[in-house]
Amino acid sequence: MESLTNRKKVLEQKPMTFAERMYLPAILSGLTITLKHFFKKKATIRYPEVKREYSTNFRGIHSLKRDEEGRERCTACGLCALSCPAEAITMIAAERKPGEEGLYREEKYAATYEINMLRCIFCGFCEEACPKEAIYLDGDIPPASFDRENFVYGKDKLVEPIHKK
Amino acid sequence: MESALIIEKFLLITIVLVVSLVVAMYMTLVERRFAAFFQDRLGPNRAGPFGILQPLADGVKLFTKEEILPENANKLLFIMGPSLAMFTATISSAVIPWGRDLVFGDKVISLQVADINVGLLYIFGVVSLGVYGMMVGGWASNNKYSLLGTIRAASQSISYEIAMGMAIIALLMVTGTLSMRGIVDGQGSTLYGLKGTEGLGWNVFYQPVAFLIYLICMFAECNRTPFDLPECESELVAGYHTEHSSMKLGFYLFAEYINMFVSSAVISALFFGGYNFPGQEALANAGVASYWITLIGVGAFFCKIAFFLFFFVWVRWTIPRFRYDQLMRLGWNMLVPLAIANIGITGVVMYLTGHIN
Numbered sequence: 001m002e003s004l005t006n007r008k009k010v011l012e013q014k015p016m017t018f019a020e021r022m023y024l025p026a027i028l029s030g031l032t033i034t035l036k037h038f039f040k041k042k043a044t045i046r047y048p049e050v051k052r053e054y055s056t057n058f059r060g061i062h063s064l065k066r067d068e069e070g071r072e073r074c075t076a077c078g079l080c081a082l083s084c085p086a087e088a089i090t091m092i093a094a095e096r097k098p099g100e101e102g103l104y105r106e107e108k109y110a111a112t113y114e115i116n117m118l119r120c121i122f123c124g125f126c127e128e129a130c131p132k133e134a135i136y137l138d139g140d141i142p143p144a145s146f147d148r149e150n151f152v153y154g155k156d157k158l159v160e161p162i163h164k165k
Numbered sequence: 166m167e168s169a170l171i172i173e174k175f176l177l178i179t180i181v182l183v184v185s186l187v188v189a190m191y192m193t194l195v196e197r198r199f200a201a202f203f204q205d206r207l208g209p210n211r212a213g214p215f216g217i218l219q220p221l222a223d224g225v226k227l228f229t230k231e232e233i234l235p236e237n238a239n240k241l242l243f244i245m246g247p248s249l250a251m252f253t254a255t256i257s258s259a260v261i262p263w264g265r266d267l268v269f270g271d272k273v274i275s276l277q278v279a280d281i282n283v284g285l286l287y288i289f290g291v292v293s294l295g296v297y298g299m300m301v302g303g304w305a306s307n308n309k310y311s312l313l314g315t316i317r318a319a320s321q322s323i324s325y326e327i328a329m330g331m332a333i334i335a336l337l338m339v340t341g342t343l344s345m346r347g348i349v350d351g352q353g354s355t356l357y358g359l360k361g362t363e364g365l366g367w368n369v370f371y372q373p374v375a376f377l378i379y380l381i382c383m384f385a386e387c388n389r390t391p392f393d394l395p396e397c398e399s400e401l402v403a404g405y406h407t408e409h410s411s412m413k414l415g416f417y418l419f420a421e422y423i424n425m426f427v428s429s430a431v432i433s434a435l436f437f438g439g440y441n442f443p444g445q446e447a448l449a450n451a452g453v454a455s456y457w458i459t460l461i462g463v464g465a466f467f468c469k470i471a472f473f474l475f476f477f478v479w480v481r482w483t484i485p486r487f488r489y490d491q492l493m494r495l496g497w498n499m500l501v502p503l504a505i506a507n508i509g510i511t512g513v514v515m516y517l518t519g520h521i522n
Contacts, residue, residue: 024377027484034203034483044207 059122061139062115064159067105072159073134076110080126080135088119089126106132113158117142117151178278181258188474189422190220196422196478203482227415235408239305246302247409247416253298254423257291260284261430262346264440264463268455276463277346284345285337288431289330292386296322298420299388299395302413303405314404317489318395321385324496325392329382331504332375335511336435339371349439363446367438374507376436378500383428385496388421390481394489429473433466440466 019025045052054060065073076093094111096104103109126135145151194209194216201208212218234240264276281287296319303315340348348368356362356370369376385392396404406417433439440462448458487495 030483031479034479037205038199038202038479040205042202042207043205046207046210 059124059127059137061117061142061153062120062126062135062137062158063139064110064113064155065134065136066160066162069102070162071101071103071105072109073105073132074110074113075106075108075132075134076113077108077131079129079131083125083129084120085123085125086119086121088116088121090114090116110155113155115153115158117153118148173274174278177276178259181263181278182255185255185258185423185426186419188426189419190224191217192422192425192474193223193418194219195474196481199475199478200482203479224415227412230411232413233408233410235306235308237307238408239307242301242305243408244413246298246300246305247406247413247420248298249301250295250298250420251416251423253291253295254420254427257288257295257424257427258430260287260345261427261434262349262439263466265455265459267459276459280344280346282342282344282347285333285343285348285435288345289326289333292424292428293322293326295386295420295424298417299405302409302417306405306408308408310402311405311407314395314407318388318405321388321392321394321492321496324493325382325385325500328378328496328500328504329386331501331508332378332382333435335375335504335507336368336372336379338508338511338515339368345434349434349441352438353441353445362443364438364441364443367436367441369436372436372507372511374503375511376432378504378507379432379436381495381500383432384477384480385492387424387428387477389425389477391484391487392492393486394492425474425477426470429470429477430466432473433469437469439469 067073076091078091078093081087081089081091091110091113093108096107096109122137124137127137142151142153197219198208198210198216208216209219210216212222234243259278260281262277262280267274267276299318300315303311303318336348337343340351342348342351352367353364354366356365356367384390388395394404396406406414409417440459442462442465445458445462448461449455
């Protein structure tokens with residue numbers, strides 16, 4: 001039957017020529033190919049010393065941001081926890097006491113704020129849900145550990161250090 | 166025998182043994198790193214700079230692993246297998262001439278452990294003994310896969326030894342001697358009598374077909390890819406050393422690398438002029454001390470060996486393994502007739518050019 005596209009390629013199976021049956025030319029060309037790879041630039045990255053560059057929209061460990069005066073932006077509204085599809089975020093809200101104005105921006109703040117990195121799927125919904133621009137997934141990959149407890153990140157690990165501003 | 170000679174030989178044997186062990190040790194690393202390079206990877210580079218401590222780490226690992234003796238194995242033969250493999254691998258380097266005689270004043274030191282006039286036959290004898298290490302160890306482990314690997318190893322070795330021997334006969338017709346030193350010294354002359362080719366009269370230019378056959382058979386004798394059927398991982402679960410663990414396995418692997426080193430040395434000596442190098446006459450005429458020429462010759466010999474060791478690795482990551490019937494057909498239907506034809510043609514050419522009458 002006539003083919004519709006004429007793109008079909010008919011392969012003919014010819015008997016091998018003497019050179020092909022000798023197998024040595026084929027081995028030689030194979031050896032040159034492997035030798036080319038021997039001197040090629042290697043694809044491997046020496047990981048702990050050299051790190052692959054992250055893309056600009058890479059989502060890593062969360063960080064809780066501070067404002068220009070170094071006060072925590074988070075107001076413990078719970079929208080991030082609500083939007084989290086993996087239910088990785090828990091928090092306990094507390095009321096700001098007089099004299100703590102330099103620490104927390106709003107009257108309400110998160111007394112504890114925990115993200116379970118084993119549950120988190122790094123979707124970035126918390127970042128999108130936050131009305132206070134308080135959480136961003138701008139960190140690295142969570143480091144490995146032998147204990148599950150070490151993957152529950154509290155405020156000690158999440159809040160960005162104060163000297164940044 | 167005077168005691169000075171005994172001490173000299175003892176030192177030489179120790180050096181040769183240590184060198185072949187160290188080369189074998191580092192071949193494991195070179196193999197892995199070069200394998201990685203061929204596959205665009207980096208390979209083990211963590212233990213020490215460039216990974217040079219990796220063989221030590223492997224050795225420590227192998228030594229500290231649990232020794233398992235299978236319950237129904239023949240205990241004595243099971244242990245004898247790797248020992249035999251190691252033994253035969255190390256003794257074959259005895260007749261290889263590593264260099265010309267070192268001459269310091271009136272003191273002459275031979276750089277060959279034993280210059281016997283049947284050196285080549287000795288190597289063949291020892292190499293064919295090498296298969297006993299695999300046979301004994303594989304059979305004694307009372308395992309079907311090991312037995313299959315053993316049978317494969319034995320029949321492969323026997324088949325390829327014939328072609329190897331036939332190829333060597335054509336070479337012997339050219340060299341006219343079985344002594345390794347005689348063969349190597351015979352290659353120090355000019356190539357086809359051309360001027361300026363002193364030290365290049367290598368047998369590979371006179372016997373290219375024999376070289377090719379010998380090269381192929383060398384791969385088969387060392388059980389290296391593409392002829393690594395005795396230990397093919399995918400079909401036989403590592404073949405004859407399936408049941409061997411700890412340093413017994415280490416000995417088998419080690420023996421393979423020593424075999425590689427020795428057969429690289431043998432092929433360099435037989436076909437690539439051994440310690441001869443182009444320009445040695447010019448150096449001697451320029452008045453360079455003879456021990457310097459000897460040492461450069463040893464260096465040249467080791468460069469040739471290094472190339473063949475590299476070639477082993479290079480081929481391993483290029484050519485896939487043969488199927489067993491292909492292996493047998495290549496051995497019996499192609500190499501043996503080719504080698505016999507080579508003998509005939511060599512004889513005719515030698516008769517016509519007046520080398521024999």
